[in-house]
Structure formats: structure tokens, C-alpha cells
Amino acid sequence: MNWGYLVVMSGFIMYTLFYGVLYNYNLLNIEFKHHFNASATRTALPGSIAIMSSGVSASVVTYIYQVIGHRKTICIGVALSSLGLLATSFLHDIQVVCITYGVMFGLGCAFMHLPFVGVTSCYFKGRYLTRVLCFQFVGASVGLSLAPCIEWLYRRYSWRVALRIIAVLLTVIGLPCTAVATGNRSQEEEHINEDSKDTKTVVEKSRKQTSSLFRYMTLMRTFNYIISMPAFLLMSVSVAFSYISLGIYLENASLNTSSISLILSLMGAGDIVGRLSISFGSMHVPLSLTVQYILVIITTAGFTVAIPFSTTRASLIAVLTGLGMTRGILFAAVVSAAIDVAPTALSAEGLAMMYVFFGTGTFLAPYVTDNIYDKTGSYKLGIFVCVGTYILAAALFTIGHIYKRYTNRSNMHNELIETKFESVPMDETTEQPV
Structure with missing residues (x-):
């Protein structure tokens, strides 16, 4: 259970960093609009694609972490997010930014988000799981509150340098948090064994039939x-x-x-x-x-x-x-x-x-x-x-x-x-x- 609380705190930190950047796209959108001198529709697209990618890929990401494990999937998320921001900082075409920021960074958030939910469920159950997940997700709201810090980076170093700094932070802080995110196999099996035999029989039968x-x-x-x-x-x-x-x-x-x-x-x-x-x-x-x-x-x-x-x-x-x-x-x-x-x-x-x-x-x-x-x-x-x-x-x-x-x-x-x-x-x- 003590390790479970460490997982919860790591998830909270990851949500604060990753979704703090994702949901504060308002500030980056202003920078893009001035720098690329593009229409509001074109500069808004990277942010919309990023949020879309983090949600639409849920089924695929769930399948991946069930196959290769939570930790490896989160590592992929950290790598995608950091590389996406780093690549964006060197670009001069807003259409390519839709790929580096919109797709890469958005998918990176999804690869971080869903495995952390999965690994947290290995240590908590029932109403305790609901509470700890709620605490983790509040990290995204805390990240939103960090808007003045992000704006200071943009104003002090320019958005290009700021994205490079954020990419390094995601890697330096994200990898230790990823190391914590390991599911306990014995606890997963224990949760499964707690289900009644009748329930498991019905589920297995329904999966075969449909x-x-x-x-x-x-x-x-x-x-x-x-x-x-x-x-x-x-x-x-x-x-x-x-x-x-x-x-x-x-x-x-x-x-x-x-x-x-x-x-x-x-x-x-x-x-x-x-x-x-x-x-x-x-x-x-x-x-x-x-x-x-x-x-x-x-x-x-x-x-x-x-x-x-x-x-x-x-x-x-x-x-x-x-x-x-x-x-x-x-x-x-x-x-x-x-x-x-x-x-x-x-x-x-x-x-x-x-x-x-x-x-x-x-x-x-x-x-x-x-x-x-x-x-x-x-x-x-x-x-x-x-x-x-x-x-x-x-x-x-x-x-x-x-x-x-x-x-x-x-x-x-x-x-x-x-x-x-x-x-x-x-x-x-x-x-x-x-």
C-alpha cells in the first residue's frame, strides 16, 4: 500500500507537468500567432490535434500497455512528449507543428495518462481507487494554475527556448516517476481472484460469444x-x-x-x-x-x-x-x-x-x-x-x-x-x- 501512495504521487506530478503544458495551449497559441503570422484557425490546430490525440488513442494505448506493461508504455509517452516539444522548437512551418506538437506531444500525454490509471488500480480498489485517481487528475488542474510560470518562460527566453526547457524537464522529472510506475503482479492476481467464479464464467462466456x-x-x-x-x-x-x-x-x-x-x-x-x-x-x-x-x-x-x-x-x-x-x-x-x-x-x-x-x-x-x-x-x-x-x-x-x-x-x-x-x-x- 505504501508503494501505491508513491505511485499516486508520481502520477500527480506527471499530470501536473504534461497536462499543464497541454491545457495551457492558450499561451502558446498567442506566441504561434505572432511568430508564424498565420490565421487563428491554423495556429489553433496544433492544440486541438494534441487534445484530440490524447483522447482518441485511448483504446490503442490501453491495448499496448496491456501487452508491454505500464512502465515501458509510460517511457514511450515521456519520449514522444519530449521529442515532440523539442522538434517543435526548431520548426518554421505551422503545418509541421501540427505533427510534432499535435500528434507527437498529444500521443505522449495519452501514453502517460492511461498506464498510470492502470498501475494505480493495481494498488487500490473501490472508493479508495476513485479518491486516489481524483487526486491524480487534480494534477492537471494544478498544471493549469502554473500558467504564469509558463508565460514567464515564454517572455524571458522566447517560446522556442522555453519549449526546449520544458522538454528537458519532462524527461528529467518524468523518467524517475516512470520508474515508480510498476504494477504488483501478485496484487493484480489477488484482485482478479476476489471476483466470484460465476462472474468470471459469465464474462469469459460473453467474450467467446460476442x-x-x-x-x-x-x-x-x-x-x-x-x-x-x-x-x-x-x-x-x-x-x-x-x-x-x-x-x-x-x-x-x-x-x-x-x-x-x-x-x-x-x-x-x-x-x-x-x-x-x-x-x-x-x-x-x-x-x-x-x-x-x-x-x-x-x-x-x-x-x-x-x-x-x-x-x-x-x-x-x-x-x-x-x-x-x-x-x-x-x-x-x-x-x-x-x-x-x-x-x-x-x-x-x-x-x-x-x-x-x-x-x-x-x-x-x-x-x-x-x-x-x-x-x-x-x-x-x-x-x-x-x-x-x-x-x-x-x-x-x-x-x-x-x-x-x-x-x-x-x-x-x-x-x-x-x-x-x-x-x-x-x-x-x-x-x-x-
Whole structure:
């Protein structure tokens, strides 16, 4: 158990470093826009591709670390991330940056993230696992709060030198943390042996009878799932704006980079509050997880629509800090929400497909918000589009939730009727109730 806590602390440090850089792309986007003299859409693409790569590759990365082990997979992640940032620092073409930063660095984050979740689950179980994973993921929010430090590096050394410094830090700090990330085989076997024989028999039988393709085809025929997955795509378009292009919006609002980094840091603090509140407080709210998620989406839309109307610095800070809090809740609960909308037997497939839809929406974000900015010279219309996508996502989740409740009630009603008729004694000769 003591080694398990060391794994948790190592994961927290890794999330702080890797996702602190990934989610603070707002600052790098400003640097790219000035240096490459490119459109907002083109400079936003590396950040959107990076976030997309870190999510869409979930299934592949999970398979890889199950084959070669946690530690080797995390080492690959450290190498990809460091080399991606290092290569980016020497480039003069924003399109190539989409590969080095977008693909390489994004995949590196995925190769770090998922194996750490896997190795942590070797030492903790049940509610303890939920708590320690929550603590690890808060590291990403702490990384967001380090925006002033990243901005200082950009301002003091230029973004090229800063990326080289960060690449070295990821290697020097990441490799020792990787050495800690080793799963205990005996504990993995112990967790497996704790499952009942009946459960293992059912799982093995179901795996033999249904192929992976068949399970995904079954999932895509489920109405509740079909109506909910586009909601994840729409929501990710809006969330991506706050991680990628919000910095340029603030710069257009006559704020300098120091003020922008401070606001982003406050959003990171709000992110921490949001993650912790949903992780430890959702179970005490007398509403289903899906309903809570819908309410948070609507609240996030409210903070988003208030951005263009926040004309003073104080009001802008208040609105964006609130947006950071609700954004943190959305990110912390997105996994549980994806599992909740999928059929129970297909929760793993539902989670994998959620990452695909969420990543696709992130990739499309620059073509929505930043493209509008390039054509109109203002992000206001793009922000209102984000509000619309939030509301539409909430509407789709609501439809799916109502349909699922209606289906569950119908199934329960049918089961009660079947039970009632089965309990009535029958005359074997006349086949009529006695």
C-alpha cells in the first residue's frame, strides 16, 4: 500500500507537468500567432490535434500497455512528449507543428495518462481507487494554475527556448516517476481472484460469444447511445475553445500576456474546485449523474454567454473563474456520464466511443470558433455558437435520459406482468389458471 501512495504521487506530478503544458495551449497559441503570422484557425490546430490525440488513442494505448506493461508504455509517452516539444522548437512551418506538437506531444500525454490509471488500480480498489485517481487528475488542474510560470518562460527566453526547457524537464522529472510506475503482479492476481467464479464464467462466456465488432455494432443500434454521442461532440467543441483560443480573445480585449496568464491560472483554481466538488459531492445530490451533468452543461453555457458582456477586468475574472469550475466538473464527470448513457454490458465500448466523439469535436473546434474570428475579426459570434452547442448538447442528453427512464420503466412493467402470470397455478390438462 505504501508503494501505491508513491505511485499516486508520481502520477500527480506527471499530470501536473504534461497536462499543464497541454491545457495551457492558450499561451502558446498567442506566441504561434505572432511568430508564424498565420490565421487563428491554423495556429489553433496544433492544440486541438494534441487534445484530440490524447483522447482518441485511448483504446490503442490501453491495448499496448496491456501487452508491454505500464512502465515501458509510460517511457514511450515521456519520449514522444519530449521529442515532440523539442522538434517543435526548431520548426518554421505551422503545418509541421501540427505533427510534432499535435500528434507527437498529444500521443505522449495519452501514453502517460492511461498506464498510470492502470498501475494505480493495481494498488487500490473501490472508493479508495476513485479518491486516489481524483487526486491524480487534480494534477492537471494544478498544471493549469502554473500558467504564469509558463508565460514567464515564454517572455524571458522566447517560446522556442522555453519549449526546449520544458522538454528537458519532462524527461528529467518524468523518467524517475516512470520508474515508480510498476504494477504488483501478485496484487493484480489477488484482485482478479476476489471476483466470484460465476462472474468470471459469465464474462469469459460473453467474450467467446460476442466479437468486439459485434459489441460496437450493438452499441450503435442503441437509441439512447446514438442520441447522446453527438452531445459529447458538440460539448467538446465549446470546451476546446477555452483551452485553445481563449487567450487570443483576451488579447483582443486589450489584456497583456501577464494578465492573461493570471486569468488562466484562476481558471485552473476553479477547475480544481470543480473536479473535487463533483468527485466527492455528486453522491450526496438527490439527482442522477446524467441530470447533474445536464445542469452543469447549462450552467457552463450561462458563464460562456456572459463572456462578451464582461467589459471590466473584475467581471471577466469572475465569469472565467466560474467557467473554469464548471469546465472542471464537465471533464471530471465525462467518463461517468459516458458509462451512464451506454448499456451496462457495453460500458467499456461506450467509454471508448466517447473518447472518439470528444476528440473529434476538439479537432473541429478551430474550424468553428477560430474560423469565424478569421472571417469577422471577432470571437463574439463564435462564443455564441459555443453557447448554442452547449444548449443543444444538454437537449440531446435530456432526450436520451428521458428515453432511458421510459425504457427502464417499460422493462420493469413487463417483468412484473411476466412474474404475475408465472406465479398463477395452471391446470396441466386444460392449460387454464386454476
